[in-house]
Amino acid sequence: MINAKLAAQSHVNHQTVVKLTEQVAFGGEEVIIIGGPCAVESLEQMEKVAEKLSAAPIQALRGGVYKPRTSPYAFQGMGEEGLAILTRVRSRYNMPIVTEVMSISQIEVVAAHVDMLQVGSRNMQNFDLLKALGQAGKPILLKRGLAATIEEFVMAAEYILSHGNPDVVLCERGIRSFDNYTRNVLDLGAVAALKQITHLPVIVDPSHAVGKRELIAPMAKAAVACGADGLIIECHPEPEKSVSDARQALSLEDMVNLVDSLKPVAAAVGRNISEAMGVGFKPAPIYCAA
Ligand code: PEP
Ligand code: MN
Numbered sequence: 001m002i003n004a005k006l007a008a009q010s011h012v013n014h015q016t017v018v019k020l021t022e023q024v025a026f027g028g029e030e031v032i033i034i035g036g037p038c039a040v041e042s043l044e045q046m047e048k049v050a051e052k053l054s055a056a057p058i059q060a061l062r063g064g065v066y067k068p069r070t071s072p073y074a075f076q077g078m079g080e081e082g083l084a085i086l087t088r089v090r091s092r093y094n095m096p097i098v099t100e101v102m103s104i105s106q107i108e109v110v111a112a113h114v115d116m117l118q119v120g121s122r123n124m125q126n127f128d129l130l131k132a133l134g135q136a137g138k139p140i141l142l143k144r145g146l147a148a149t150i151e152e153f154v155m156a157a158e159y160i161l162s163h164g165n166p167d168v169v170l171c172e173r174g175i176r177s178f179d180n181y182t183r184n185v186l187d188l189g190a191v192a193a194l195k196q197i198t199h200l201p202v203i204v205d206p207s208h209a210v211g212k213r214e215l216i217a218p219m220a221k222a223a224v225a226c227g228a229d230g231l232i233i234e235c236h237p238e239p240e241k242s243v244s245d246a247r248q249a250l251s252l253e254d255m256v257n258l259v260d261s262l263k264p265v266a267a268a269v270g271r272n273i274s275e276a277m278g279v280g281f282k283p284a285p286i287y288c289a290a
Helices: 043-054 080-093 104-113 127-133 150-162 188-197 206-210 213-225 252-268
Strands: 032-036 060-062 097-100 116-119 140-143 168-172 202-204 230-234
Touching (some): 032 252, 043 080, 043 252, 080 104, 104 116, 104 127, 116 127, 140 150, 150 168, 188 202, 206 213, 206 230, 213 252
Parallel strands (some): 032 060, 032 230, 060 097, 097 116, 202 230
16 A cells, blocks of 8 residues: 555545646546647747647647756756747747746746656656645646556655645656667556546657557557546657657658547447547546545
């Protein structure tokens, strides 16, 4: 039994709803789809993404401006210049924005510009960062560490909750295993388990899980089928030219088609993929243990 006083599901089967805006909320009937590039590269890039995806429709945009790269010589993100680009597309397209914070010093400025702060896989157990995010005043998207157990993941969420922020969405993004044919191994068992043992919304990132664009659509469908409350998917106007994670970037056309193909899967499990941005909120079916 995981000793997570705040994150654990209680006998009353409560489902926490995390609101990004009045219209966009995780944990309802609606499967929320976040799309956008791995990294913000230019205003032109983000405008193309926002224009195409707002019509898809997806409900929120992603784009990293502080990038946790394996090599210190790789592109590290546009920083505050990138935040200014996110702010512009946010107001122009009226779409909420999710972006990553890597350090405590970035929290204030990022929280002032966007709607949800992402904690990347590599920072899932950065406990000082998690504690500080308890006071961020914005919802947190907490990604599972690449070698974190389910218990460690839930306890990381517990850090944020216990420091004052109730708005945490969990994100399964694949874990390391012996086989690197896929970048990681998408642990859908964890999604079903987290839906049962916590009351927090759980979303899936199939992009970082498989690392290859041709494998993303089937994994996105599987994620919706097993009860995910949302998806976060990387896409780019010119996928091959992405400065980071090019191999897993979908084209904008593929992203629109993917959203469409998820509708019957969502319907089969009592969920809904929005036909329009900002539809009314309905509660989700409960996925708890019998
Ligand atoms: C990302 O979302 O761009 C990212 C770096 O993901 P992760 O932390 O899951 O590797
Ligand atoms: Mn990426």
